[in-house]
Structures are given as C-alpha cells and as structure tokens.
Amino acid sequence: MFRLRGDGWEPVTVGESDTLVYRRGDVFAKCCAVSGVGELRDERDRAEWLAGTNLPAATVADWLESADGACLVTTAVPGIAGTELPESLQLKAMESLGRILRELHSVRGCPFERPLASVIATAEDVVRRDAVNPAFLTDEWRLLKPSELLDRVIAERPSIEAGAELAVCHGDACLPNVFFDPGTVEVTGLIDVGRLGIADRYSDLALTAIQLHDEWSADPGPFFAAYGVPNPDQRRLEFYRLLDPLTWG
Structure with a gap:
C-alpha cells in the first residue's frame, strides 16, 4: 500500500472502496497497493476529464506513484x-x-x-x-x-x-x-x-x-x-x- 508522507492526514472511513482515503485540509488522498494502480489511474483520468466540463466536480491536485502503489490527491468539493x-x-x-x-x-x-x-x-x-x-x-x-x-x-x-x-x-x-x-x-x-x-x-x-x-x-x-x-x-x-x-x- 502506498504510504503518504507528511503530517496532518486524517483517515476517512466512509465508503466501500478497497483504497485507503485520507483528508488534510481541503484535499483528499486516495491510496492503493500495486494491484490497484490501474484502477486508480483510470479514476484520475476520469476526474480530470469531468473537471474540464462545466459540471461541479473535484479536481486532481496530484498523482503519486511508487513501487508500493499509488495515491490520487483531489480537492475537496464544498457542501x-x-x-x-x-x-x-x-x-x-x-x-x-x-x-x-x-x-x-x-x-x-x-x-x-x-x-x-x-x-x-x-x-x-x-x-x-x-x-x-x-x-x-x-x-x-x-x-x-x-x-x-x-x-x-x-x-x-x-x-x-x-x-x-x-x-x-x-x-x-x-x-x-x-x-x-x-x-x-x-x-x-x-x-x-x-x-x-x-x-x-x-x-x-x-x-x-x-x-x-x-x-x-x-x-x-x-x-x-x-x-x-x-x-x-x-x-x-x-x-x-x-x-x-x-x-x-
């Protein structure tokens, strides 16, 4: 499983995903093991596309990948x-x-x-x-x-x-x-x-x-x-x- 660096990340336990989700301030980080990298990359690509439309959606803030897995960082939506x-x-x-x-x-x-x-x-x-x-x-x-x-x-x-x-x-x-x-x-x-x-x-x-x-x-x-x-x-x-x-x- 990909490991986040830095302090202040709080786990988010809501949801059914096999990934681990954390929040720090106005961003969320969704982390996965190597086996889930392809699926998480697909989500990143879709999030980037949707953010380019006029519809309200989270935007991709960062993408991190290593030998342990990957992490998709997105902005928090209001509300x-x-x-x-x-x-x-x-x-x-x-x-x-x-x-x-x-x-x-x-x-x-x-x-x-x-x-x-x-x-x-x-x-x-x-x-x-x-x-x-x-x-x-x-x-x-x-x-x-x-x-x-x-x-x-x-x-x-x-x-x-x-x-x-x-x-x-x-x-x-x-x-x-x-x-x-x-x-x-x-x-x-x-x-x-x-x-x-x-x-x-x-x-x-x-x-x-x-x-x-x-x-x-x-x-x-x-x-x-x-x-x-x-x-x-x-x-x-x-x-x-x-x-x-x-x-x-």
Whole structure:
C-alpha cells in the first residue's frame, strides 16, 4: 500500500472502496497497493476529464506513484454529502440531483466507455469468486444463489441492450458521491468517478432511485420528474438494480 508522507492526514472511513482515503485540509488522498494502480489511474483520468466540463466536480491536485502503489490527491468539493442532508431538504435535493444527472448525461465528447458487456463480465468474475456482498442484496435476492441472480441478468441482457440510451454516466451515482450546498440545496460536486463512462443512462437512474428509497425512504418520483422521465421504464430500472450489487467484490 502506498504510504503518504507528511503530517496532518486524517483517515476517512466512509465508503466501500478497497483504497485507503485520507483528508488534510481541503484535499483528499486516495491510496492503493500495486494491484490497484490501474484502477486508480483510470479514476484520475476520469476526474480530470469531468473537471474540464462545466459540471461541479473535484479536481486532481496530484498523482503519486511508487513501487508500493499509488495515491490520487483531489480537492475537496464544498457542501455536504447527500447522506448528511436533513429530511427537510430531501425534496429539493432530489430535484437538484435529477437536474445534475440530466446535465451529466447531456455532455458530449467523453472518451471513456463502460459497455454493458464489460459490466456483466465484472459481475461474472465477482460471482465466480463468490465475492458478492449479501448486504448489497434485497431480502428477496438473498433467497437465491448469486449465480441464479446473474442468470437473470444474462437472460435480460439482449432486450436491455437493444433499448439502451447511451450517455455519459457517473457509474456510482449514490448519495455519498453527490455533495450539496446546505443553503441552496444545489449540487456542488460529483466525486468518486472511477466508473464514469458512456453507458445506458438507466444504469445511473436505477442506482440513484434505489438509494433514495433505501437511504431516505423517499419516493423517487420528484427525482425522475426533475430529470425528465416522470414515467421511467421499470423493467430497465430493475435490471440495473440487480446488476449493480453483483459488480462489487
């Protein structure tokens, strides 16, 4: 694991990443071992690209690499994470989130891709290694073997792929990765963009909607309305809701 030098670095324990994250003042440092350098470098490249758009995001402050691994240093975005917002602000936040995702999905010229085939290949690897985290599954899904859940995904793939609406997607558009101004409740930054790339826009919509339900116990209707799809395709939402937890492990 890459070791940071200097004093004042405080560990950050929020998140599901295998990397170690630290904060010092207005910067964050995400460190990894040698095995994770390629993945962290991909995140660096995506963060640099996103920072070059008009969307609010963290900027890359430094990149450090050694025989022990690597470290990505980014600026802290202002505001607070979606998970920290009080209930009284959640409706406005859902509307802001819908608008910012619509803006992201409208950006052109993204050089990164995240095709469904590669996402499913990741899921196949996680399932094969028996590394699916049951905490990411619903009670209903836990009654089945991960391989059976994967079979569902593969069976649905041709139909979902045929109707895909490709756009620049965040890839992990969950509430901890979106920051808000607690006064205006506008989005102040998107972070953790290691999975950013051209994909079906429903891959973002599905993950965000289930987060709103799980974290806030909120009806995602205002989010979908602000995004511009008041009647989303439920079949596609369900497909990506099932696929996502099979890709972490």
